[in-house]
Amino acid sequence: MIVKTTSGAGMSIWHARLRMMVGMADFTQVLATRPDFDAEDREWLHHLVGDWQVIADLSFADLLLIVQDGDGHYVVAEQCRPSTVSTLRTEDVVGDRAPEDMIGELDAAMSSEVVFRSTVLRNVGKSTVCNVYAPVRHNGKTLGLVVRETNMATRESNGRNESESINAGKQLYEMIPRGQFPYTDSVMSQRHIARVSDGFIVLAEDGMVRYASPNAISCFRRLGSLVTMQGKLLSEVGTQLLHENDPLPESLPLVLSGKAAVDSELNANRSAVSMRSMPLYGTNGRTGAIILCRDVTELRRREEELQTKDATISEIHHRVKNNLQAVSALLRLQARKTKSEEVKKELEEAQRRVQTIAMVHEGLSQTADEIVDFDKVISNLLKMSVDLATMRDQHISIEYVGQFGMMPAQDATPLSLVLTELITNAVEHGFEGRKEGHIVISVGRSGANLNVVVEDDGSGLDHEEKNGMARSSGSGLGTQIINTFVTNDFGGSVHWEPRREGGTRVVLDMKLRAAQEE
Template structure:
């Protein structure tokens, strides 16, 4: 047994040599305790990750055991064994709480902390099977008949405390719960307390630390208890009408779970966007390898254009993978499209200055991808055809927000062209039209002449949220 304890403690806990020896010494007492109590006895130690692990056990020799097999080396989850979690968190004993075993059975647990040099190094656990419905443990009549004025006052006006969406506990001068409303009773039952908490010592059921000997100021804490998140407010009353403490608490598990789910969803979306970006870049790399192998100039050009289009889509997912929410800055996306265009289509005989200006827009992935692909095509067309016979040119990308429609304006000072004479099977222009009309639900306007070309993309504001960005 000692070797097993040492191995488990070294592998899963942060206990030092001296602390491990204390656990080994405590383990030697488990069998006599199990026989004397006619119950299963365990020692759990806290893992580095937060859960507890069973390092030693003993079954009663003349009484039924709660377990068929050994559970040494198994984890004790906080949601299944709240008494263990409470004792580790508060450093105090926990009595008669319901637990769910590793074999999916129910037991009643009592837990005592194992202290060494003022540190909790483990817990001693006593467990008994629930073979019959557990009757509530009630105190003697002297407690139920106790003359506490405020207790009677609250009970006479019980409807007031039942109408609030919070738990209320009152603690008397003996340190016992002299009142609890139905919210409190129900919640403690969900937390695993088998008996009604009324007339129980508050020290045995408190969910956050409390020093009854001091006159502490009011405290407000948020605690996690197994799968539950609780907001707890403790108000010392300095023996007013026989009451020394009022405790108000609320179950905030729902809102905290929603926050947690949103965080998990955000992380999942980031990972998904990152993988999409990586896959698109992989496809672009494969096409680039293919382009190097083909002999046809036309085929090589077509592959290179496809690569640029794929990378323009990847840019949007690259930004989405780094964003906190599900939207991305359109200005940053188009900035990357601009830089990629300069790198891929730069020619030594032609110097083109591309500028990006205007308002920023936070848009979702669909808007970002569609706008990026459309602007990518427009920039490629300008770089390839607008400056024939010139050694210098200018292209501007302007973002404008409007009340109903927002606009992306791409202009150049090139030689211009006649839009009505453009081939109907032009892939680049067809991509732009499809992105604007089908994806952005917008309008495409093209103006061109000897002074250059202007392409306006209008899309409805409701597809995006806007933020002001100072230039």
């Protein structure tokens, strides 16, 4: 091979910052310049860059995906930096065009059906780099090139671990032109997928361990394995750690044998190791596999603690709800037994308010945190409030404009009381003596700021004042509750005013306390 070196920053492979569009380009924008790419082509490229980190990490090299734009220029569509070694490129080169002196080499690589190796060593910053090109072929079409930029300094003094890693990365890389990588039948179910730096094992075609990195050996030591892994069948090493009644994931045998691109988890000795199998293929079929390992014992322990905490919180809300419903039932029974109509009405009002708080806790008991879907909760609460306040022959409808969204309990409970009091007030006083009525609740929320407007087409404020009903002056308990919560809890304001088309309009301006703390 004839090798020559180009020097100077001006000859760097991506020295020219020629942006193909205004602003920072991204992967999707670059692909959009190729109308000849169909949906399958784009999906294949997305699948590739979604899984090529393992090649960069194993190879100790930066990766660049190069495609031709609509004008035929070679453009960097995506880049990948290794996490196992210092990157060659601290800058973002997505959207950059290749310099003119590389066009011939790129054309030759695009025409190749196998990995194409450059005969020129180039400089990237102060590093000497060797480029290798893997044509990305799919459905008989070459979509682009994956450029592997290898810093020659990383190849000077490699030990066994580095050599095995580089060789494994090379085998995965050479699968790209054959359409064998990315995997078409990959099944990934775990949330904590293992990475190269966590530990890797190289298997031969028969499943025998050819090499295990120090981190991988430590993972199996945590599981209780004391045998020397090299030269043993990984499937035997793994299954010997399991006891008779231990759970066995269906995917575990496939991972331990390296026969499929799947992930699984091995639990033994009160430890957990997440594993991912990546089969290696040559021109004549499967030649072995790479197994990535990660000790997730501590992660699983924390998850169990969080699940226990969430279950406890949900149970507390459930019990609070049950206790409040019991209090509500007692108030209802007491109201039925009293002979005083005034006392009966006051007890029913108290019962409704207790029930309102109970329904908020019902919503909180069904979530894993202290946040509730307030739109769902308030819809049920206000429907209940209308049903309790209306007479038998009345029909009052409610319309919602906008959404409250998710809301912490700290804000949900007082806001629920405020809105139910407003609706009850509107039904009892605004629609007294009327057969039908309509209420509109308009919501505007921006971060911590919440604006709620409640409008009804009832008799209006003048009618309420003449009949001694609850008003903005605070003469009624319900109105006092509204003013107190809005002013003290939310630091907001309440404005009562006549509705232009007739009826009453109440405007609430508030700041959500929990949202302010985010």
